[in-house]
Amino acid sequence: xxxxxxxxxxxxxxxxxxxxxxxxxxxxxxxxxxxxxxxxxxxxxxxxxxxxxxxxxxxxxxxxxxxxxxxxxxxxxxxxxxxxxxxxxxxxxxxxxxxxxxxxxxxxxxxxxxxxxxxxxxxxxxxxxxxxxxxxxxxxxxxxxxxxxxxxxxxxxxxxxxxxxxxxxxxxxxxxxxxxxxxxxxxxxxxxxxxxxxxxxxxxxxxxxxxxxxxxxxxxxxxxxxxxxxxxxxxxxxxxxxxxxxxxxxxx
Amino acid sequence: xxxxxxxxxxxxxxxxxxxxxxxxxxxxxxxxxxxxxxxxxxxxxxxxxxxxxxxxxxxxxxxxxxxxxxxxxxxxxxxxxxxxxxxxxxxxxxxxxxxxxxxxxxxxxxxxxxxxxxxxxxxxxxxxxxxxxxxxxxxxxxxxxxxxxxxxxxxxxxxxxxxxxxxxxxxxxxxxxxxxxxxxxxxxxxxxxxxxxxxxxxxxxxxxxxxxxxxxxxxxxxxxxxxxxxxxxxxxxxxxxxxxxxxxxxxxxxxxxxxxxxxxxxxxxxxxxxxxxxxxxxxxxxxxxxxxxxxxxxxxxxxxxxxxxxxxx
Numbered sequence: 001x002x003x004x005x006x007x008x009x010x011x012x013x014x015x016x017x018x019x020x021x022x023x024x025x026x027x028x029x030x031x032x033x034x035x036x037x038x039x040x041x042x043x044x045x046x047x048x049x050x051x052x053x054x055x056x057x058x059x060x061x062x063x064x065x066x067x068x069x070x071x072x073x074x075x076x077x078x079x080x081x082x083x084x085x086x087x088x089x090x091x092x093x094x095x096x097x098x099x100x101x102x103x104x105x106x107x108x109x110x111x112x113x114x115x116x117x118x119x120x121x122x123x124x125x126x127x128x129x130x131x132x133x134x135x136x137x138x139x140x141x142x143x144x145x146x147x148x149x150x151x152x153x154x155x156x157x158x159x160x161x162x163x164x165x166x167x168x169x170x171x172x173x174x175x176x177x178x179x180x181x182x183x184x185x186x187x188x189x190x191x192x193x194x195x196x197x198x199x200x201x202x203x204x205x206x207x208x209x210x211x212x213x214x215x216x217x218x219x220x221x222x223x224x225x226x227x228x229x230x231x232x233x234x235x236x237x238x239x240x241x242x243x244x245x246x247x248x249x250x251x252x
Numbered sequence: 253x254x255x256x257x258x259x260x261x262x263x264x265x266x267x268x269x270x271x272x273x274x275x276x277x278x279x280x281x282x283x284x285x286x287x288x289x290x291x292x293x294x295x296x297x298x299x300x301x302x303x304x305x306x307x308x309x310x311x312x313x314x315x316x317x318x319x320x321x322x323x324x325x326x327x328x329x330x331x332x333x334x335x336x337x338x339x340x341x342x343x344x345x346x347x348x349x350x351x352x353x354x355x356x357x358x359x360x361x362x363x364x365x366x367x368x369x370x371x372x373x374x375x376x377x378x379x380x381x382x383x384x385x386x387x388x389x390x391x392x393x394x395x396x397x398x399x400x401x402x403x404x405x406x407x408x409x410x411x412x413x414x415x416x417x418x419x420x421x422x423x424x425x426x427x428x429x430x431x432x433x434x435x436x437x438x439x440x441x442x443x444x445x446x447x448x449x450x451x452x453x454x455x456x457x458x459x460x461x462x463x464x465x466x467x468x469x470x471x472x473x474x475x476x477x478x479x480x481x482x483x484x485x486x487x488x489x490x491x492x493x494x495x496x497x498x499x500x501x502x503x504x505x506x507x508x509x510x511x512x513x514x515x516x517x518x519x520x521x522x523x524x525x526x527x528x529x530x531x532x533x534x535x536x537x538x539x540x541x542x543x544x545x546x547x548x549x550x551x552x553x554x555x556x557x558x559x560x561x562x563x564x565x
Contacts, residue, residue, distance in 0.1 A: 005353040009339075016341035097337035101398070104302045105354045106326040251305045 006111050010119035023081050024127040030077055031131030034069035035138040063143040067218050070135045075211060078124060078162045086169040087183035089116045095177045100252040109248045113174065117240060120166050128159055154214030164207045164232050165190060167239035174243040207232040253316050255280040255406050255436035256301065261310035263296050270296040272460035281433045285451030286440040287554060293460040294440040295334060298408050302331045315405045330404035334411045336395030340384030344375050344394050347383060348401060355402045369397040374423060388415040396424060407431065409439040413446055425450050444550040456557045463557050475553040478522045480529055482515045483542035489513055495536050
């Protein structure tokens with residue numbers, strides 16, 4: 001009951017503060033634009049006099065190009081938005097005093113944190129769904145139909161990948177009262193995992209491989225990266241557990 | 253059961269001793285005024301009693317529940333912080349409704365209570381407006397409404413009227429007054445007139461320690477100044493001074509002071525002084541404008557206590 005009340009409040013907040021709308025529009029636009037960009041990149045080059053000579057070098061667009069554009073654009077923006085939308089989730093409430101006002105009531109701190117995470121899952125999940133539908137439609141219209149199963153799996157991996165950074169930034173947001181510090185940790189984690197990914201033995205176990213796995217599924221590869229999946233889920237759970245452990249001891 | 257008990261409560265932030273052995277007792281159903289200068293430890297005390305903060309040492313119970321058991325405490329208290337912060341995107345109605353849901357109040361009861369509380373604090377008309385557009389006074393009143401949602405046994409109010417205009421202040425003080433007997437109110441403030449008006453008992457804290465704690469009437473009695481003030485109509489200052497000189501050698505007069513048209517006599521026996529002085533005044537024919545036995549205001553007592561002139565608890 002309390003959990004549903006809190007989740008309802010968090011989802012309402014996503015809508016009323018226009019966070020949902022922002023994420024939804026950005027991802028939807030990139031979902032639509034990605035196949036369009038892939039299809040018309042040659043024409044775009046031709047329309048710019050300085051770029052026209054290079055247009056001839058571009059091979060005829062294929063569905064693989066459309067998928068590549070979608071993954072690159074949507075994934076980049078989703079991670080960027082994950083850091084921005086999550087950074088103030090707990091930090092702002094601590095700083096302003098709303099956390100203190102609500103947590104002297106019978107609202108468990110675990111509920112407070114988990115409801116925020118699930119509201120963000122809702123925002124990114126629904127926005128990605130809209131982006132995926134738009135991308136599927138335009139790809140179908142401009143190229144050819146994609147296989148539904150692998151496409152759903154790809155989007156699932158993209159969402160999971162984003163949630164890794166949502167969870168890390170949420171953890172940082174419980175540690176600090178400053179949004180800047182929280183986003184700093186989230187961005188730091190992004191860089192750290194990128195550096196770790198340059199070491200071959202570790203590379204296959206990191207969240208980045210989820211995107212590679214999804215891309216592979218779309219292009220017919222059957223290469224699976226289960227350790228990356230397990231580690232991504234592990235990072236999410238560990239971040240949420242850490243957030244709760246830190247937050248339950250915190251004086252507000 | 254005693255509403256609030258703290259024993260040797262301490263809270264240190266590094267080398268800063270925010271609370272340094274605070275002991276107090278608040279009886280149930282009373283309105284307790286918690287006074288002290290800025291930085292004395294009033295808010296820290298409330299934070300410890302509401303479970304928002306943990307003591308370095310000492311004990312605190314609220315309605316018999318250890319204040320460190322924040323989950324149990326949460327069900328029996330109401331809390332209004334000094335500057336209540338809200339979700340600006342919510343309406344007043346939504347916020348009180350959300351608070352009531354947290355307390356698991358059933359749907360029908362919730363709707364009735366939310367409307368009742370908004371009516372009580374004078375926000376019924378603004379209930380559908382977003383909190384972001386509320387004035388500071390309106391937010392303070394909304395804060396009082398949310399603190400009353402669960403009909404708390406103990407209500408903690410940190411400076412509840414500091415943001416309100418005179419009308420709002422009167423309304424909130426009347427509201428606090430009406431809660432007497434229904435719940436215990438623990439109210440921190442620096443507005444002494446408000447404490448004088450609504451509080452049954454008073455605690456004065458300074459540098460993290462309780463300096464004085466007593467029922468208001470007892471405190472007033474304890475700090476009574478045995479003095480009488482006489483004021484005459486302008487133009488009779490010299491006559492007043494001359495008359496005062498003639499009183500100096502009387503056995504019951506301790507000290508005299510004159511300031512223009514006002515004279516103050518500090519006396520040894522207030523009852524005797526009252527009778528004899530009144531008689532003496534009649535015989536002089538001085539045009540008296542005011543004759544008053546000086547009663548200390550809470551401000552006098554507060555200043556005496558804080559300046560170290562007051563008696564210990």
